[in-house]
Amino acid sequence: xxxxxxxxxxxxxxxxxxxxxxxxxxxxxxxxxxxxxxxxxxxxxxxxxxxxxxxxxxxxxxxxxxxxxxxxxxxxxxxxxxxxxxxxxxxxxxxxxxxxxxxxxxxxx
Amino acid sequence: xxxxxxxxxxxxxxxxxxxxxxxxxxxxxxxxxxxxxxxxxxxxxxxxxxxxxxxxxxxxxxxxxxxxxxxxxxxxxxxxxxxxxxxxxxxxxxxxxxxxxxxxxxxxxxxxx
Numbered sequence: 087x088x089x090x091x092x093x094x095x096x097x098x099x100x101x102x103x104x105x106x107x108x109x110x111x112x113x114x115x116x117x118x119x120x121x122x123x124x125x126x127x128x129x130x131x132x133x134x135x136x137x138x139x140x141x142x143x144x145x146x147x148x149x150x151x152x153x154x155x156x157x158x159x160x161x162x163x164x165x166x167x168x169x170x171x172x173x174x175x176x177x178x179x180x181x182x183x184x185x186x187x188x189x190x191x192x193x194x195x
Numbered sequence: 196x197x198x199x200x201x202x203x204x205x206x207x208x209x210x211x212x213x214x215x216x217x218x219x220x221x222x223x224x225x226x227x228x229x230x231x232x233x234x235x236x237x238x239x240x241x242x243x244x245x246x247x248x249x250x251x252x253x254x255x256x257x258x259x260x261x262x263x264x265x266x267x268x269x270x271x272x273x274x275x276x277x278x279x280x281x282x283x284x285x286x287x288x289x290x291x292x293x294x295x296x297x298x299x300x301x302x303x304x305x306x307x308x
Contacts, residue, residue, distance in 0.1 A: 120296050128301060129201070129288055130239075135296035175238065182229060183290070183297055185238045 089113065090178050092186035099166055100194050107161040107189045109176035116178035119152045119159045124173045124188070133161070133174075166193045197223050199291050201300025208279055208307055216274045216303045218289030224269035225291035230262075233286040233302075245272040279307040 093108045109119070117138040122130040134143045136152040136159065143150050149162040159176055173190045177183040198221040208214050218228055226247045231239040243264050244252040251264035261283075263275040276283055288302040 118296075122299070127286075127304065130290075130299040132296050132298060177297075179297075182241060182244060183239075187238045 090116075090176060090184050090186040092174075092176055092189050094189055095187065096190045096192075098192040098194065101166060101168060103166050103193075104162070104164050105166055105191070107163070107174050107176075107191070109159040109161070109186055111157045111159075111178045111184070113178060113180065113184065114154075114157075115180045116154075116184065118179035119150070120177050120179060120183070121148075121150050121159075121161050122175045122177065124175060126173075130175065163191075166191075168193050168195045197291070197293055197295065197298040199225075199289060199298045199300045201289050201303060203303055204301060205304040206306070208305070210280055210307055211278055213275055213277045214279055214305060216276075216287055216289075216305075218272045218274070218291075218300050220270045220291050220298075223291075223293050225272075225293070226269060227292065228266060228272040229290040229292075229297075230264060230272075230274050231288045231290065233288060239288065242274075247272075276305065279305070281307045283307050 090111045120135045121133040124130050134150040136143050147164040152159045170193050173188045175188045177185045200219045202217050228245040230242045233239050241254050242257045245264045245266040247266045253259045266272040284307045289300045290297050
């Protein structure tokens with residue numbers, strides 16, 4: 087069974103804190119890993135795509151890593167801001183996307 | 196970057212009527228598009244894979260006669276919810292994949308009254 091798990095389900099931090107969101111997957115058929123952001127009632131915004139040949143990707147304050155051997159990916163957010171408050175979804179790519187349940191992040195001013 | 200346009204963003208319809216949702220790739224051709232459904236506070240559930248020029252592939256448990264998918268061109272896929280009922284009320288999102296990852300539409304909030 088293809089499964090993607092995200093921990094924690096919810097996270098509340100004060101502004102300025104660095105934080106790590108975790109994603110694990112059990113399906114070895116997953117070859118890429120993509121992180122998305124979803125604001126309430128909105129669609130998904132792609133943050134980072136890590137291809138199987140890569141170990142990490144960076145975009146601004148975001149850094150995502152991928153370890154296929156252990157079936158884990160992390161999304162690191164540096165110097166968090168209230169505008170980062172959203173639900174973060176990771177998805178394994180097997181020709182289609184297999185989503186985790188998401189981590190809802192609240193950054194308090 | 197790749198843009199997927201989805202319309203309408205929200206729709207309210209009466210029980211028993213049909214609703215069509217459009218998903219367009221604006222700056223690239225998409226031979227494959229995906230349709231997802233999302234319930235409140237839950238993750239996305241893949242409903243079906245839309246293939247240009249051929250029949251859609253539905254996930255287990257998704258009624259193909261209720262959720263009609265048409266992918267007549269490389270830039271347009273449509274999802275029609277037929278004979279909608281209140282339990283079909285949900286957030287529907289389309290997606291297309293290309294080099295650089297998957298891009299999503301802005302979603303359609305369907306409310307059946």
